[in-house]
Amino acid sequence: MNREEFAESPSGTLVPTERDQWAFLPNDLPPSGLDMGRLALPLEKASQLLGELNGIGRVLPNPYILIRPLQTREALTSSSMEGTYTTIDDLLLLEAGASEHPDGSDTREVSNYRRALSAAIDSLEKLPLSIRTLKDAHRTLLRGVARHRGHVATPGEFKRHQNFIGGKVGLIENARFIPPPPKDALIALETLEKYIHRDNRLGIPDLIDAALIHYQFETIHPFSDGNGRVGRMLITLHLYMRGAIRQPILYLSPVFEKRKDEYIDLMFNVSRSGKWEDWIAFFLDVVCEACQSAITTSEALLRIQEKYRVQAGNAGRSSKLMELTDYLFSKQVVSIPMVAEFLNVQYRSAKLHVEKLVDIGVLKEIPTWSNPKFFIAHEIRDIILTSLK
Secondary structure, X not given: OOHHHHOXXXXXXXXXXXXXXXXXXEOXXXXXXXXXXHHHHHHHHHHHHHHHHHHHHHOXXXXXXXXXXXXXXXXXXXXXXXXXXXOHHHHHHHHOOOXXXXXXXXXXXXXXXXXXXXXXXXXXXXXXXXXHHHHHHHHHHHOOOOOHHHHHOXXXXXXXXXXXXXXXXXXHHHOOEOOOOHHHHHHHHHHHHHHHOOOOOOOOOHHHHHHHHHHHHHHHOOOOOOHHHHHHHHHHHXXXXXXXOOOOOOOOHHHHHHOHHHHHHHHHHHHHHOOHHHHHHHHHHHHHHHHHHHHHHHHHHHHHHHHHHHHHHHHOOOHHHHHHHHHOOOOOEEEXXXXXXXXXXXXXXXXXXXXXXXXXXXXXXXXXXXXXXXXXXXXXXXXHHXXXX
């Protein structure tokens, strides 16, 4: 890390670390001298679109019709930003209980992301957002991961050695950025937790607060691995905890992935030069784009739900067939044993229900699997894929 670039930073201080290098320790939040006037219009636009997205969430009898597909999209994109790639079909098959491919550790890691995200959201019903929340999410994220990162990083534990970002050959001397050493990082993270739960909100709107908190977490970089993914979870968790989103249906990773260079460079410039307004304005623009995408995706999913309900109604009077079509928004790939368990019916009855949905085009059999057979709600899958483009 170029020490001279950060020596005069208004956003933090340099502290010594290993191999005669210097690490960057961010100042406590909030930053002083934010130009709220410059952020007024971006904030107004983002808040308006967030209100529109919340409006969709409020009228849903079952919000998981939207939540699960949107979380699938988030898991795929947030993971791919860190070099962890899988296909949506492999992810859905794994989560339906299909055996993994020999090289399926990436798929497992992406599935872990969604499970970690869902568990963290559910935990907010009982416990406040805290360091414990993030450690639990990290533990789930890296549990059972066979890749080298899973061996280096202890799931659920903070870093014990100095980490660094960027640079060739993997040497700290070549790093673009060096976050604070382990002891400093832990103190900074505890201070961030206090900031999140402060009584005096200091007149900072929740969306701007989310931008500040995300930057702070990523700059502290408290884990050996998984910081980007946990940090992006933190955005949704904070906004949900604060009530800024009524349901967990706002996820920013699909937009961050498209604008990855801006995302990284603007946070870097906060550390180097104190350019908070540039970062926050970008963050608010990402919120706008993410809201618009989620609204479009939500509308498409609701149209498909209505179509499925009509088709199921025309195919028979069974209320369980209608239940099954709604279930497909939570599980886009199903097997007959899964359907039998969900509907609480015998295998033969579940098989008949699945066959009806195949006949009317709601489900398609996945031909490469035979024991058990798996079936995919291909139109829901395609909506998720379209939203990734």
